[in-house]
Amino acid sequence: MSAARRPLKSLGQNFLVDGNVIDRIIQAADILPDQPVLEIGPGRGALTKHLAGRAGRLVLIEYDHALAAFHRDQHQDNERVTVIDADVLKVDLDALLSESPQKWNVVANLPYNISTEVLFRLYGVHSRLARMTLMLQKEVGDRLAAPPDCSAYGVTTVLLGLWFDIRRVFVVPPGCFHPSPKVDSVVLNFIPRTAVRAEVGDEGVFRSVVKSAFSMRRKTLANCLKSAEFAKTVDCEQLLESCAIDGRRRGETLSLEEFALLSCRVTELLRTAQP
Numbered sequence: 001m002s003a004a005r006r007p008l009k010s011l012g013q014n015f016l017v018d019g020n021v022i023d024r025i026i027q028a029a030d031i032l033p034d035q036p037v038l039e040i041g042p043g044r045g046a047l048t049k050h051l052a053g054r055a056g057r058l059v060l061i062e063y064d065h066a067l068a069a070f071h072r073d074q075h076q077d078n079e080r081v082t083v084i085d086a087d088v089l090k091v092d093l094d095a096l097l098s099e100s101p102q103k104w105n106v107v108a109n110l111p112y113n114i115s116t117e118v119l120f121r122l123y124g125v126h127s128r129l130a131r132m133t134l135m136l137q138k139e140v141g142d143r144l145a146a147p148p149d150c151s152a153y154g155v156t157t158v159l160l161g162l163w164f165d166i167r168r169v170f171v172v173p174p175g176c177f178h179p180s181p182k183v184d185s186v187v188l189n190f191i192p193r194t195a196v197r198a199e200v201g202d203e204g205v206f207r208s209v210v211k212s213a214f215s216m217r218r219k220t221l222a223n224c225l226k227s228a229e230f231a232k233t234v235d236c237e238q239l240l241e242s243c244a245i246d247g248r249r250r251g252e253t254l255s256l257e258e259f260a261l262l263s264c265r266v267t268e269l270l271r272t273a274q275p
């Protein structure tokens with residue numbers, strides 16, 4: 001059967017084989033009756049079979065054609081299950097999730113090579129999400145929970161931290177997968193905040209303030225911000241001064257609230273600069 005073919009390293013295929021870990025992930029996902037669920041990378045279905053029994057609707061996105069065909073076959077009699085045979089990075093997630101008026105529960109043991117990119121995509125559709133339970137490489141997970149001024153603190157920490165409470169559920173050792181990865185993994189719960197942690201003005205501006213601040217880790221904040229598109233309109237020295245933030249600091253020392261302050265100010269300046 002296709003699902004039994006040798007795992008593909010290029011697609012990050014480390015399949016979960018530990019029943020206890022699978023049960024704990026399903027428990028952590030806390031799927032509500034009739035809730036729509038999205039699973040990214042169902043693989044051989046370790047989580048899928050539990051999700052199919054609980055979800056109001058289940059959408060599977062799998063890039064491995066053979067595995068997508070396997071799921072189509074497995075769930076052919078279940079009209080609540082949809083299989084999308086595609087690269088998740090090419091799927092228009094906003095259009096897909098807008099098919100349901102309800103908010104989605106996302107569950108995934110993410111392929112490690114694209115996990116950060118997938119996190120950005122999920123951040124982009126945060127308003128359509130009720131909850132996420134994601135398994136990540138432990139190092140990537142640690143980054144999401146990192147405080148300012150440490151090397152793990154980065155763009156994903158700030159962006160996802162704005163909208164989600166991120167809770168570590170448990171660490172998963174390599175032996176729980178086939179084949180075993182070289183490093184530990186971690187399961188995290190992402191719970192949308194009822195109120196945003198700080199006002200940021202325009203969200204696109206917030207993203208570009210944060211990305212530019214981390215773009216050159218060894219350079220000062222003032223120099224980093226100058227590389228951003230908004231710097232064509234906004235004087236970055238004045239911007240920092242008006243927010244009482246020292247431009248000689250490194251971007252990674254700023255708290256989420258300081259990024260938010262800069263973003264609000266840039267939003268305001270861009271609006272007033274418009275003809």
Ligand code: SAM
Nearest residue numbers: 011014015016041042043063064087088109111
């Ligand atoms: N959920 C299964 C489990 O826990 O055993 C499999 C997890 S495995 C770590 C990652 C899965 O994501 C694989 O099935 C792989 O084929 C799939 N995958 C890899 N890259 C993908 C992509 N760009 N889009 C969608 N699925 C992808």
